[in-house]
Every structure is written in C-alpha cells, then in structure tokens.
Amino acid sequence: MSLLARRLSSWGKLGELLLFPSSCQICEALLEKPGEKVVCRYCLEKLKGTDSPFCLCCGRFFDGAGGPHLCADCLGSRPPFTRHRSAARYNGVAKDLILLYKYRGFEVLSGVLAGFLIRSLGREEDLWSGVEVVVPVPLYPAKEKSRGFNQARLLAERLAKLMNVPLMAGRLTKVRPTAAQTSLRAQERENNLKGAFQVKKTPGLEGKIVLLVDDVYTTGSTIRECVKALNKAGVKEVRAVTVAQA
Ligand SMILES: [Zn+2]
Ligand SMILES: [Zn+2]
DSSP, rough: HHHHHHHHHHHHHHHHSOOSSBBBBOOBBBOOOOOOSBBOOOHHHTTOOOOOOOOOOOOOOOSOOOBBHHHHHHHHHHSSSSEEEEEEESSHHHHOOOOOOOHOOOHHHHHHHHHHHHHTTTOOHHHHHHHOEEOOOOOOOOHHHHHOHHHHHHHHHHHHHHHOOOOOOEEEEEOOOOOOOOGSSSSHHHHHHTTTTEEOSSSSSSSOOEEEEEESSSSSSSHHHHHHHHHTTTTEEEEEEEEEEE
C-alpha cells in the first residue's frame, strides 16, 4: 500500500471514530436524543440478560426452566477456571451490538457492553468479590493491528474502572496466529489453540485472583487456553466473564 493510501485509510478510520452516524445502526431510526451514539435508546432497551439456568462452574446456559446446577462436562472434569458467566445469549440486540463493536469499529460501544455486563451479573458476589486484577483475552498482534483495537481489552478496561481494580493488559499474550475458531469443530478448536497463549515473565500476577474478560464465549476453548497460561504463571484463581454466549 502506498504511503498516501495508508494515510487515507487511517484518516478514514479516524473520521469513523470522530463522527458518529446520524441513524441507529440497528433499526435506522434517527439518533436525536442526547447521548445517543451509534444505536438508539429503543434498541438499547431491548438489551436484556437471560433468565436461563446456567452451569455453576462453566456458565453454560441450559435450555428450559430450573435452577443453576453443574453441567455434565463440569461434573466429569472441572475446567481450569473456577467460574465463568456470560451476561446474555449471543442473539438479538446483544449480537447486533457485538458485531457493530467488533467488526464495524464502533469502539464507543465498549461502554454500553461493559455496563450491561455489570448490570446483568453485578449481584453475583462469588464472581466479583476478591478479584485483584482484570486481564483481557489477547489478540495476535497482527490481528489487533488490522482490527485497530482489541475488543476484549476495551471491555476489560471499562470493567476494571467500574470495579476499581487494576487492569493488566499486555501480560497475557497470544504468541501465534490461529485459524478462525468459527470454522472448526470443538475438538479442532482445542488443538488449534494449544500453546497459543503465554504470560510474560514479569511480577504482578503471582498469587492473584484474576478476572479474565472476553466478548463472546463459544466452546470455551479460548478461555481455557488463556487460563492454562495464567495458571502456569502462578495465579491463585481465574474467573471469567463474557458479554454473550453462542
Ligand atoms: Zn434503534
Ligand atoms: Zn459446566
């Protein structure tokens, strides 16, 4: 790419960040109420958590009614984290917002999504209490460069601020690129990510209770691989939160 083309594309990106669209990117209604950015209030009101029962350990939502309990997988063998929770299922407005945030570059939505996470899960004491550091799931550096930002990092930054707990980004790193998880089956996903994450050897994480943050939870293999790397680095415990679960 020529220098001029590169400049133009970075200006384009800048323009996108500075000038918000004038209509809701979900329903196309005009954004005219104060504070409305990217998505209208009416659409945001439809962003709700789920009442579905969930696994007390891995956070997997169950279909149907009933209370929280352990899923068959966690009864068989516990994952390397103590607890994971998603705020919503990956559909409807939650999905629309995540797609706008992640792939259309509307970074401002990190605030909406982090706020939603706290509103939905904030009362679950055993998820938040004692957390000493917040860590985002990293992207491979080249991927982060092409996307312009790491969606998990911005969410983690917002959560850390809301929780008044330090953010530790850049310590857990992704050391090799991996194939898109969506194109793979569960077992392939597991292999695809093996050894893809590492923790840089600098002090600060040992013995800590860590909250790991990502945007979407699918099979959980990304979270599990990150937790393995964190556990190897000597953390005391890892809990995880995601905005939505596919
Ligand atoms: Zn709307
Ligand atoms: Zn489970």
